[in-house]
Amino acid sequence: MTLSHSFERRSLPLEDQFTIARGTQKTAEVVTVRLEDDDGNVGIGGAGPAAHYGETPATVEAVLPDLLAAVEEVDDRHNLQRIERRMRETVRANPAARTAVSIACHDLVARQLGVPLYRYLGLDPAEALETSYTIAIDDLETMREKTERAVDRGFGTLKVKLGTDRDREIIETIRSVAPDVRLFVDANEAWTPTDAITRIDWLADFDVTLVEQPVPAENPTGMREVFERSSLPIVADESCLTAADVPRIADRCDVVNCKLMKCGGIREAIRLVHAARAHGLEVMGGCMLESNASIAAACHLSPLLDYADLDGALLLADDPFEGVPMPDGEIDLTGLDRPGTGVR
Numbered sequence: 001m002t003l004s005h006s007f008e009r010r011s012l013p014l015e016d017q018f019t020i021a022r023g024t025q026k027t028a029e030v031v032t033v034r035l036e037d038d039d040g041n042v043g044i045g046g047a048g049p050a051a052h053y054g055e056t057p058a059t060v061e062a063v064l065p066d067l068l069a070a071v072e073e074v075d076d077r078h079n080l081q082r083i084e085r086r087m088r089e090t091v092r093a094n095p096a097a098r099t100a101v102s103i104a105c106h107d108l109v110a111r112q113l114g115v116p117l118y119r120y121l122g123l124d125p126a127e128a129l130e131t132s133y134t135i136a137i138d139d140l141e142t143m144r145e146k147t148e149r150a151v152d153r154g155f156g157t158l159k160v161k162l163g164t165d166r167d168r169e170i171i172e173t174i175r176s177v178a179p180d181v182r183l184f185v186d187a188n189e190a191w192t193p194t195d196a197i198t199r200i201d202w203l204a205d206f207d208v209t210l211v212e213q214p215v216p217a218e219n220p221t222g223m224r225e226v227f228e229r230s231s232l233p234i235v236a237d238e239s240c241l242t243a244a245d246v247p248r249i250a251d252r253c254d255v256v257n258c259k260l261m262k263c264g265g266i267r268e269a270i271r272l273v274h275a276a277r278a279h280g281l282e283v284m285g286g287c288m289l290e291s292n293a294s295i296a297a298a299c300h301l302s303p304l305l306d307y308a309d310l311d312g313a314l315l316l317a318d319d320p321f322e323g324v325p326m327p328d329g330e331i332d333l334t335g336l337d338r339p340g341t342g343v344r
């Protein structure tokens with residue numbers, strides 16, 4: 001059986017510019033992959049390449065022909081284990097590119113069977129989570145307005161980006177207009193261990209739930225120091241890319257942030273979740289700035305997770321793809337009436 005395929009690069013404007021400790025983005029640069037079998041079944045997947053991990057839309061486009069050729073070599077479309085292995089053997093790096101093809105292959109086989117992806121994976125839709133919504137770094141007034149807007153939209157969990165010289169004012173501002181929301185903090189590697197320990201002491205007074213990536217991934221000793229002195233749970237994001245990183249980070253965090261774009265595919269993401277569990281860690285499902293072409297797949301994995309931070313598509317001005325419904329931020333897998341990831 002032959003498979004036709006195509007891919008397309010898009011620059012999707014964000015609703016608001018998105019600033020974190022290491023820079024600002026105004027668009028989400030994505031590449032979408034489309035597979036079609038002889039019966040007209042279509043599988044869609046997306047890449048949201050992150051420059052921090054060495055990927056760009058150009059690197060994704062450069063390796064996709066080889067990855068799609070590797071998929072063609074596997075006669076059985078349902079043999080996703082072999083498909084992901086062949087892709088990994090073909091292109092060792094470029095996890096976002098491999099993820100786009102992995103999602104498209106999973107979407108295709110689930111659509112061939114006429115079941116949603118979570119059912120194909122045997123997951124419990126009642127265990128799907130609510131996503132947090134990110135408040136990026138901006139001037140205090142804008143952050144206040146964005147927080148009010150997010151609360152009005154029904155989000156019960158916000159993730160606040162920190163790593164500035166006015167972190168305390170930011171948290172005071174957000175708590176002044178959102179006293180009751182669950183609050184996550186993400187420093188994106190911006191603090192020294194001493195900064196982190198001092199800030200976490202007062203962040204606890206603002207009823208913050210967890211603190212993500214306080215110090216650079218290149219400073220594992222600092223991560224350990226912060227973990228030992230922190231009264232709040234510590235999440236490893238930049239410090240944990242694939243399952244192989246879990247044993248190294250397990251004694252210096254409470255939670256790992258599992259992102260499809262770091263893992264390189266749906267099967268590898270599930271492997272990371274199980275590796276983290278075996279080490280007694282909790283798991284957050286995260287994302288880059290992405291469209292629903294890839295966010296939807298992560299939503300189907302949310303029953304495996306403890307926290308979901310899958311707001312990438314919600315930050316776009318206009319997503320060309322429709323994915324899993326998220327009323328009030330609740331990932332609603334039971335409300336999905338379409339097979340595959342549900343992307344259209």
Ligand SMILES: [Mg+2]
Pocket residue numbers: 186188212213237238257
């Ligand atoms: Mg993060």
